[in-house]
Amino acid sequence: MQEMSEQEFLKQYDSSKYEKPSVTVDMLVFTILDEKNSNYRKLDNKKLSLLLIRRKGHPYKGMWALPGGFINMDESLDEAAKRELKEETNINDIYLEQLYTYGDVDRDPRTRVISSAYLSLVSANKLEIKAGDDASDAMWFNINYRLVSTISDKENKETSYLYKLELSNNRELIEGTIKKKISYKKGYYEENTTIVDSKGIAFDHLKVIAYGIDRLRNKIEYTDIAFNLMNEYFTLSELQQVYEIILNKELLKANFRRKINHLVIETNKYSEKKGGYRPSKLFKFNYEHERKGE
């Protein structure tokens, strides 16, 4: 029997013989929203916010889900993510990063669905959709995500962490709990995240959102990722607030300024005067900062 050439092989290859899963992308779009403060002296409160869409059809009808959808055959995963983002937020050029691909068998009741989650960061001034008005199915949710308990089981070389995630805005409150278990039981490191309870959140998106926040918290410490959430000009206090709400802890001003000093460039502009206090200098992101580890 004659061997096939590669061209012949490709010509006769028929992928439709095999059953295939569907592939989707899910978008985690974060931004920082301001909450005006009534006290004329005090600064605005910033909130870390996530975009969710209310599901119009089955399954999980009426629940909130990450924006996303099926990929087309003629676009890459990244392109699909960009397209979805454009469709949902009408924004073209923003920070986008692949997070993780979820592939559990039963994660979608319709059919087998593999989903790649993407993390996207937008500065509030780029936002055209002011999600939250009556007609819209898209809304921004404030995020409250925190570790609530730790369970150590030395016998089984296991430690579990319970995290609570609350997503809320003027008219909605949805929440859930996830358990992250790490174990050396089998002689090697193993990680496993499960949804303990989830109210109002479709699919396994609670898990996806939690992972996205984890990644954001992690990366803000050692990359310049936070600047994607800032306007072109910003005060150091604004920057610090962004770090604080993402890390969910207060930072000391002097230390913070030292730490991010190499990431910013001082300008001769000043912030608009708002209250009875010293006006602050505006800074820009320093694109040319030395990046470590390369």
Added chain:
Amino acid sequence: MQEMSEQEFLKQYDSSKYEKPSVTVDMLVFTILDEKNSNYRKLDNKKLSLLLIRRKGHPYKGMWALPGGFINMDESLDEAAKRELKEETNINDIYLEQLYTYGDVDRDPRTRVISSAYLSLVSANKLEIKAGDDASDAMWFNINYRLVSTISDKENKETSYLYKLELSNNRELIEGTIKKKISYKKGYYEENTTIVDSKGIAFDHLKVIAYGIDRLRNKIEYTDIAFNLMNEYFTLSELQQVYEIILNKELLKANFRRKINHLVIETNKYSEKKGGYRPSKLFKFNYEHERKGE
């Protein structure tokens, strides 16, 4: 018109209406192999090694590729990775971590293929396959991966890094170059990796391998991932060698010992005497070390 219930919806849902991509998993299996040293005094040389399979059929016939394959409809991505690993290496319980999902349109000439890459670490003593003998299509390749040049283009807010990857063993040498470009041109951080040239490596696997080594280098600095490459008992010099070959640089003994001190437990065992030098204590991994950031 009456609205459907979720059950009715699911019953009538037919996913076969849509065209779907194929989904595969690709495995990066790393281990540390010893190279006996002829000098009776000197220690063995350790090599970071990667498992590759020679492709028997089209496409890329005869070239080397990562082990992997199509996922089944009744198994999760992780389960598919474990199954492939078992099939290729006959090892069940080892460290496994999802790396990244590759979704370019043309990455496989047969059809549209999305592939999730997994990183796996094995200690050499668990290996049953001694890949490398004549008949086998699986072989271990020594890794030499290094940054060869940096090009800064301040005008365009771009920096490119050229990396060279060489994979070799007794009878094979394959190699390639990749370019990692990071850019702030559009106002936000963007990363892009392209294959400059690739000799003997199938698909986009050169890129996948490079990313896997990057991740390994990164994670070894702040996790205990390296211990998956060690036997149960090891000397601190062995451990240091593993760090050195992964990081591709020499470390100072005293500093290294300080750094990993909390990750190991001293035993009262000693290494087998090998040459004309002081015998070394054996250590075990400390499962209960405090992990930071949680």
Added chain:
DNA sequence: ATAATAGTGTCTGTCAGACAATATCGT
């Protein structure tokens, strides 16, 4: 004795956390 590895001590600079002090604004 020698050549190699095993293991320890310590100086230095950097950097993060804590805290104190001063500056500047609108009311």
Added chain:
DNA sequence: ACGATATTGTCTGACAGACACTATTAT
């Protein structure tokens, strides 16, 4: 003056890099 934020200085302890020194072994 007051109450808020803006900005800078400095003490401290932890830690990483560099280097020097001692200990132990088979030949």
